[in-house]
Amino acid sequence: MIIKTRKTSDVRSSEITPEHFFQQRRSIIKAAMASIAAWQLPAHALVEPQGNLPAIPNLKDSGIGGGLSPTEYKHVTSYNNFYEFGTGKDDPKKNSGAFKSRPWTISVEGECDAPGEIGIEDIFKLIDQEERVYRFRCVEAWAMVVPWAGFSLATLLKRFKPNSKAKYVVFETLVDKEMMPGTRRKILDWPYQEGLRIDEAMHPLSMLVTGVYGKELPAQNGAPLRLMVPWKYGFKSIKSIVKIKFVEKQPATTWETMAADEYGFYANVNPMVDHPRWTQAFHRNIGEGLFASRDETLMFNGYSDEVADLYRGMDLTKFY
Numbered sequence: 001m002i003i004k005t006r007k008t009s010d011v012r013s014s015e016i017t018p019e020h021f022f023q024q025r026r027s028i029i030k031a032a033m034a035s036i037a038a039w040q041l042p043a044h045a046l047v048e049p050q051g052n053l054p055a056i057p058n059l060k061d062s063g064i065g066g067g068l069s070p071t072e073y074k075h076v077t078s079y080n081n082f083y084e085f086g087t088g089k090d091d092p093k094k095n096s097g098a099f100k101s102r103p104w105t106i107s108v109e110g111e112c113d114a115p116g117e118i119g120i121e122d123i124f125k126l127i128d129q130e131e132r133v134y135r136f137r138c139v140e141a142w143a144m145v146v147p148w149a150g151f152s153l154a155t156l157l158k159r160f161k162p163n164s165k166a167k168y169v170v171f172e173t174l175v176d177k178e179m180m181p182g183t184r185r186k187i188l189d190w191p192y193q194e195g196l197r198i199d200e201a202m203h204p205l206s207m208l209v210t211g212v213y214g215k216e217l218p219a220q221n222g223a224p225l226r227l228m229v230p231w232k233y234g235f236k237s238i239k240s241i242v243k244i245k246f247v248e249k250q251p252a253t254t255w256e257t258m259a260a261d262e263y264g265f266y267a268n269v270n271p272m273v274d275h276p277r278w279t280q281a282f283h284r285n286i287g288e289g290l291f292a293s294r295d296e297t298l299m300f301n302g303y304s305d306e307v308a309d310l311y312r313g314m315d316l317t318k319f320y
């Protein structure tokens with residue numbers, strides 16, 4: 001199979017930004033360039049914090065996704081999939097008013113030498129925050145570019161000392177009928193469950209997210225802690241995590257259990273494997289309105305150089 005890839009940094013910003021914003025930004029950049037003799041800013045400076053939640057301290061620019069232009073905050077926080085709050089895209093924002101992300105404890109168990117619990121405040125103390133911008137494509141042929149704040153999943157996992165039987169990692173979301181009205185009905189087989197192979201989980205690009213646009217996560221985006229695996233479709237990015245488990249066998253995951261022919265365990269972004277009901281070769285960008293351009297989807301979402309080796313020798317039409 002020929003795998004055509006472009007690095008994420010090669011994606012032209014005109015491809016992800018409405019033309020007039022692109023032109024406007026180009027003239028602003030030109031003016032700025034003219035007034036600064038030596039251009040020393042990093043390719044992607046930290047975004048302006050947005051929203052009314054507490055700011056995330058110690059944010060650093062990881063440089064990943066530099067050059068991509070983030071989707072507006074209002075779209076990132078109002079067009080969501082979080083079935084625990086309802087199935088409509090605007091339900092998570094509308095129905096999450098009663099959600100409380102404190103106190104919050106995550107238990108880590110299974111095939112590891114140091115199982116235990118960790119509170120979200122301790123996670124905040126433990127980590128040196130990074131900021132990364134990911135081009136994030138979801139399962140319904142739409143995409144967003146989101147400036148997530150977080151840290152490598154491996155940093156947390158290693159503390160619990162996974163043993164040699166830990167071949168996969170499973171994640172579970174909170175189920176709380178009071179705060180999460182969607183869980184009062186059997187829309188999905190609660191709790192929402194996702195999984196990664198251990199080498200995928202330990203890959204430095206796999207990220208636990210604590211914030212967006214420089215501030216803590218709003219409930220609808222998975223407060224206080226959610227996963228983000230940038231080379232996979234959005235449904236792998238499980239929200240509001242309360243349990244992490246190391247296991248030996250490939251675990252059942254929510255969407256694979258619901259519709260195995262539509263959603264596989266791997267869920268790698270792959271323009272050559274169509275979803276039975278729509279093409280995966282193109283996507284539209286949220287926030288561009290009616291005239292959104294149809295953009296080509298990149299293999300592994302543009303992260304082939306970094307992750308293709310994880311799948312060497314695998315038939316990706318079978319392991320989708």
Ligand code: MTE
Pocket residue numbers: 079080081082083084138139173192220221222234235236237238239240
């Ligand atoms: N996590 C839980 N617990 N419940 C969900 O319904 N939806 C998934 C994923 N994580 C979901 C979830 C899907 S289908 C997508 S596309 C992403 O969250 C959306 O993340 P966003 O709303 O922050 O863009």
